[in-house]
Amino acid sequence: MKSLDAKLAEIRSNPRSRAFILADAKDADMAFGVRAPGPRSYLARRGSRPAQFSPEVWSRDEFGYRNLPEFLDVIREIVHQSRVDIMLMSAYVNEQLSIKEGLFRDSAVTPAARANDTTDVWAVRHGCYTREPSQPFRSASIDQIQCGQVECDRSTNESPGANLGLYSVTFVNELEQDREALLWYKGFREEAERKKFRHFLEIFDPNVSSGIPSEKLGEFINDNILRTLAGVPEAGRPDFLKIVYHGPRAMEELAQYDPNLVVGILGGSAGTTYDAFRLIHDAQKYGARVALFGRKINNAEHQLAFIEMLRLITDGKVGPEEAVRAYHAILQSKGIKPVRPLDDDLKLTDQAMSYDGSAARRANVEVRNNPVASSRVAKPSAPAAAGTAESKGLATVPATALGRSNPQPPSALETDAWPIQPGGKPDFAKMSSVQRQAYDAWRLKRRFG
Numbered sequence: 001m002k003s004l005d006a007k008l009a010e011i012r013s014n015p016r017s018r019a020f021i022l023a024d025a026k027d028a029d030m031a032f033g034v035r036a037p038g039p040r041s042y043l044a045r046r047g048s049r050p051a052q053f054s055p056e057v058w059s060r061d062e063f064g065y066r067n068l069p070e071f072l073d074v075i076r077e078i079v080h081q082s083r084v085d086i087m088l089m090s091a092y093v094n095e096q097l098s099i100k101e102g103l104f105r106d107s108a109v110t111p112a113a114r115a116n117d118t119t120d121v122w123a124v125r126h127g128c129y130t131r132e133p134s135q136p137f138r139s140a141s142i143d144q145i146q147c148g149q150v151e152c153d154r155s156t157n158e159s160p161g162a163n164l165g166l167y168s169v170t171f172v173n174e175l176e177q178d179r180e181a182l183l184w185y186k187g188f189r190e191e192a193e194r195k196k197f198r199h200f201l202e203i204f205d206p207n208v209s210s211g212i213p214s215e216k217l218g219e220f221i222n223d224n225i226l227r228t229l230a231g232v233p234e235a236g237r238p239d240f241l242k243i244v245y246h247g248p249r250a251m252e253e254l255a256q257y258d259p260n261l262v263v264g265i266l267g268g269s270a271g272t273t274y275d276a277f278r279l280i281h282d283a284q285k286y287g288a289r290v291a292l293f294g295r296k297i298n299n300a301e302h303q304l305a306f307i308e309m310l311r312l313i314t315d316g317k318v319g320p321e322e323a324v325r326a327y328h329a330i331l332q333s334k335g336i337k338p339v340r341p342l343d344d345d346l347k348l349t350d351q352a353m354s355y356d357g358s359a360a361r362r363a364n365v366e367v368r369n370n371p372v373a374s375s376r377v378a379k380p381s382a383p384a385a386a387g388t389a390e391s392k393g394l395a396t397v398p399a400t401a402l403g404r405s406n407p408q409p410p411s412a413l414e415t416d417a418w419p420i421q422p423g424g425k426p427d428f429a430k431m432s433s434v435q436r437q438a439y440d441a442w443r444l445k446r447r448f449g
């Protein structure tokens with residue numbers, strides 16, 4: 001069974017479950033074009049793939065973006081890591097990895113494809129499309145997602161491609177625009193039901209001025225979601241939602257309405273690492289059970305480590321600030337220069353929520369008097385022996401503990417960083433926050449070294 005199906009079943013049967021669905025949205029090639037694969041500062045272990053650059057024009061380093069083969073390598077590594085539940089791709093990438101390669105055949109990760117590409121995601125360079133009211137559009141058909149051609153063989157229920165799609169609707173508070181969008185969604189739902197194709201529903205905030213105050217957008221979106229789905233029987237309803245996080249009140253209002261409606265959040269623009277970690281923490285706290293992060297993962301300095309931190313947060317093992325510090329410790333141990341210094345990466349900013357980042361509530365405005373930005377890791381309650389990792393803090397845990405590539409047990413030097421039981425196992429009950437960070441950093445570094 002795929003982890004997605006197991007978690008959806010658990011969430012619906014047990015409202016108190018901590019099960020959380022994490023998706024990596026690697027479908028940006030249906031929006032951004034050349035920039036979609038993200039910066040080449042992070043590559044999979046396979047490294048560079050061939051590319052042609054004329055030296056008198058520019059170099060590969062000056063260009064700066066991954067090419068598609070390098071992008072596919074990153075996706076393969078994330079799927080093999082098995083810490084996400086869903087890998088969302090374009091129809092073309094889905095064909096390459098799901099249909100032709102069989103990447104997901106023996107994986108717990110569920111492949112998914114973007115099933116429509118409304119005009120508000122047409123974020124091409126120098127284009128103006130995202131500034132116009134969103135118009136419905138679909139590049140790929142359901143059959144093309146399921147089997148890579150216009151018409152699938154329906155003699156069996158099996159399909160070599162993805163059988164889960166993202167369908168996106170953008171309400172702009174204009175009658176004809178919103179009615180047209182819903183008519184397209186109705187047609188898609190009916191086709192999906194006939195072809196036994198599952199979907200999840202993404203609702204974007206208006207991509208143009210809607211006349212609705214920003215503090216009321218959550219109410220506008222919530223009512224539109226519930227009104228839209230009230231006319232849809234169970235066979236045609238989405239598996240879950242993907243929406244902008246509008247804060248605790250709006251999230252709780254929607255999440256409590258119907259226990260069968262699983263609510264998820266989208267990540268928005270890249271922002272700081274703390275933005276991402278705090279967003280997923282707060283959304284889960286107030287009722288979200290799914291998160292789909294695209295640019296926040298794709299622009300990370302080390303994507304596997306970033307995903308691992310997201311999972312540790314949703315599992316309740318670390319808080320957002322601890323995760324930022326542990327993530328920076330990982331980067332330091334691997335010799336990766338972070339995009340921002342630690343203090344700057346601990347700042348909370350207000351993120352743009354349109355697809356191209358232009359329609360912000362207050363894009364990238366630093367929150368004033370943010371206590372996290374100036375805080376430091378708490379001191380242990382008792383003085384630590386000089387020279388131990390506890391006395392020095394997380395960033396000075398021995399390099400061998402943070403950077404080892406093969407998973408050997410910790411050495412005596414390393415276990416100075418946290419208390420252990422007589423049998424050699426870590427004693428979590430006696431760990432301070434610093435010691436827990438040191439242990440998590442050691443464990444993570446074994447995996448990523």
